[in-house]
Amino acid sequence: MLRAARQQEQAVAAKPSWSIVVFSIGGMKLAARTEDVGGVTPWGDRIPVPSRTPFVGSLVKRDKEVLPVYDLASQLDREAQGESMLCLVARHVDGPMAICIDADIPSLHTVDAAQIRPSRRQDIETVGSFTSDGEEIDIVALQRLGKTRHESLRQ
Amino acid sequence: MSLRGHYKAASANVQAASFLVVRYGTRLCALPSDGVRGVLTKEEAGNGQTVAWVGVTYQNVDLAGLLSITLDTTSPDLRTVLFSNGHSHGAIRVDEVIGLVEVDREHCLPLPPHFQRVERTWVAGMIFYRDELALVLNPEWVLGELGEEVPREAGAKTIGAFTASVEIGKLC
Numbered sequence: 001m002l003r004a005a006r007q008q009e010q011a012v013a014a015k016p017s018w019s020i021v022v023f024s025i026g027g028m029k030l031a032a033r034t035e036d037v038g039g040v041t042p043w044g045d046r047i048p049v050p051s052r053t054p055f056v057g058s059l060v061k062r063d064k065e066v067l068p069v070y071d072l073a074s075q076l077d078r079e080a081q082g083e084s085m086l087c088l089v090a091r092h093v094d095g096p097m098a099i100c101i102d103a104d105i106p107s108l109h110t111v112d113a114a115q116i117r118p119s120r121r122q123d124i125e126t127v128g129s130f131t132s133d134g135e136e137i138d139i140v141a142l143q144r145l146g147k148t149r150h151e152s153l154r155q
Numbered sequence: 156m157s158l159r160g161h162y163k164a165a166s167a168n169v170q171a172a173s174f175l176v177v178r179y180g181t182r183l184c185a186l187p188s189d190g191v192r193g194v195l196t197k198e199e200a201g202n203g204q205t206v207a208w209v210g211v212t213y214q215n216v217d218l219a220g221l222l223s224i225t226l227d228t229t230s231p232d233l234r235t236v237l238f239s240n241g242h243s244h245g246a247i248r249v250d251e252v253i254g255l256v257e258v259d260r261e262h263c264l265p266l267p268p269h270f271q272r273v274e275r276t277w278v279a280g281m282i283f284y285r286d287e288l289a290l291v292l293n294p295e296w297v298l299g300e301l302g303e304e305v306p307r308e309a310g311a312k313t314i315g316a317f318t319a320s321v322e323i324g325k326l327c
Contacts, residue, residue, distance in 0.1 A: 047290075
């Protein structure tokens, strides 16, 4: 736990500024490092898969590619909003994953590293958080979604 | 007893795997065709808990339930697939039998590694059927030979590695 926190702080301190994608799920603003995002496309139909892996229970098809879906909305106890929801492709350590996000187009931001601090969130893996317009926005560790801290440290 | 069609997804190849593709709603599933013993209409299958056919008794298998979906009992194309792996014999009701498909083994896709638990023994992989994705189901799971299911852990945040897996090459 301490090691993870130290790693997070080291990551925060290593860069002068961070390139960030801000998106929302169920109205909750979240962020991700741009290098962890493989793209944003219209959301397709989910193909459910019988599964016991938490938050991984469906697939989406993109042309000839099949992506597993990480149900971040369920993990946050929310539902993606809007008529034309979007698919955010996460560059996960096990391969690309699709995340259903709100219809609001994600925006790009550059955040000074000094503004980024360790997140207090415990329910999802994060690499830090920052404040924008008075709102604290957590930076989701897309690469490690669904991994415990222990598993993340082993990799 | 006839199937709608026999669709070759790839050019003839000795390395091909053969599946019976069935439909539940908009979802497609693929059963290894070597286990298919017959396809019956609603009238032929009857309404009992078992189906007796050519000297073999097939127990009803609620595949729709295993997949957490509902069988459309009003479907005019409803069929019962008689399926066997040699030890167990199951009668599987499906909304529709789409047809037999041959797929080059190299076109069988494994379940992505993000699926880490017991489902790796349930779903052997995926194939494309006319641009739609079909899950290749493990006959032992379909026929109830894998024992008790792992209970769902509501809200669990950790993922335990599930080491047992169905080799994709075995079915595809």
